[in-house]
């Protein structure tokens with residue numbers, strides 16, 4: 001068993017890579033557990049004390065047994081006082097052991113709760129400073145996995161392993177030592193099958209690290225085929241390729257099955273042999289049989305045999321707990337690695353002290369930006385300069401992929417430019433105090449959360465009253481539709497809500513209305529919505545834009561024409577700026593304008 005860090009490529013990992021992963025996992029675990037290391041150490045110390053105390057009841061048992069047997073053999077009365085004393089020691093030690101064990105578990109469970117909170121808080125603090133462009137769907141998945149699954153996996157390691165793992169290690173050693181103290185021959189009988197078991201298990205675990213990683217990789221391949229098949233099911237069905245798509249899944253599943261079968265088949269024999277060496281009847285046979293012979297020879301007492309046989313029976317349980325805790329440790333290593341990785345996500349540079357802009361004019365000065373880094377970098381903006389005069393509407397136009405959305409998202413500080421500056425009222429964007437109360441945005445994807453519609457609208461102003469939320473919904477032309485829903489504003493947004501894309505857009509507009517930001521970024525993408533919804537969205541957007549500094553990603557001729565300033569973008573550069581009348585003779589603009597008229601509702605060509 002080993003750390004199973006998922007790898008997306010199907011290449012099986014080598015044993016060196018596995019070792020490196022395991023080491024990295026162990027280091028990551030140490031980092032993650034550092035805030036509660038002291039408490040875990042205390043839990044371990046208490047677990048050791050409790051494990052050593054486990055010997056006392058056996059000592060008492062042997063003494064009581066001897067007292068009873070001696071009396072029976074001599075035909076005399078039992079020394080009731082001595083039996084009573086040992087009985088009290090037995091019960092007292094047992095109770096004390098349980099109490100210490102309970103306190104140790106309590107300490108580690110409280111440490112687990114603290115650590116869960118510390119990790120969540122550190123993640124939230126870190127992610128609140130991360131570039132907004134980072135939050136792609138994959139990264140959202142990573143955050144969800146870390147916050148839910150990984151913290152859960154680490155739970156076992158923090159709350160249980162220090163106590164159960166230590167106990168499973170120390171208790172058998174202490175009991176075994178006592179078995180040898182009773183009589184070395186009985187001690188040997190108690191551990192008689194252990195070396196064979198360890199050898200069988202070592203054999204079956206050989207190469208386990210590599211194989212587990214291979215299994216993880218192959219399973220990922222099967223899941224990928226499955227996801228491919230399910231996500232593309234409509235297209236696959238429409239083109240009658242079900243057999244083919246299904247075959248590719250079937251092939252990877254068969255490949256996995258063959259790999260797994262070949263790996264596990266020989267192991268099953270060895271490990272069942274190993275397990276049978278720890279079977280209760282075998283242990284009893286060896287200990288009681290051998291013990292009876294020793295009793296017969298007068299070397300030990302029956303009570304001694306009873307105690308060491310009971311000790312021998314505890315060994316399988318201890319080994320199982322030990323193996324589970326090793327497994328949990330390796331799983332937690334992979335989880336800790338993911339958490340440490342997330343905590344190291346690059347964040348936006350800290351700017352100087354927050355400043356309040358004197359006006360709401362926006363200036364882009366020589367702004368360049370690329371997505372990704374190194375060889376994968378995609379240059380999206382190249383020296384963009386433009387100015388938004390306060391209280392006016394600037395329309396960004398240009399072909400698909402020209403950089404319009406990138407310009408808009410940089411103003412909302414989804415990321416910082418690689419070169420150049422963006423200022424609001426003379427203050428660089430990173431230094432603007434309360435940026436999101438000054439810059440509102442309604443982008444193509446309305447980004448509604450799975451919370452009530454009321455909370456979705458009030459997201460930017462959580463203190464808003466019901467009346468204010470209703471007023472915003474009315475201004476966004478969506479009030480009636482919300483009120484017609486069975487739960488009205490309490491409806492939780494989600495796949496079953498039955499809201500159309502246009503309605504979701506208008507809810508996002510209501511949210512922006514409520515924030516009441518003086519600078520607005522709008523994406524007038526309405527191609528996916530029905531004409532009635534388009535009309536309502538246009539009206540809502542025009543109301544919203546009034547009196548504000550607006551940067552509008554424009555698609556429709558009448559909207560472009562109505563803008564105070566039009567900025568024509570192509571290939572990440574600004575190639576012309578002016579009013580419609582000034583630009584109408586510009587060849588690039590004229591081309592877009594013609595296309596916009598020819599295809600007023602299409603997304604792909606020219607101005608949409």
Ligand SMILES: Nc1ncnc2c1ncn2[C@@H]1O[C@H](COP(=O)(O)OP(=O)(O)OP(=O)(O)O)[C@@H](O)[C@H]1O
Nearest residue numbers: 371378379380398399400401402403404405406407
């Ligand atoms: N997340 C991303 N990762 C990598 N490249 C990206 C990403 N987003 C955009 N790009 C690239 O940056 C360039 C500009 O894209 P942008 O989305 O800003 O253009 P756009 O004019 O808004 O296009 P559209 O009208 O199609 O939305 C394009 O080449 C695009 O492929």
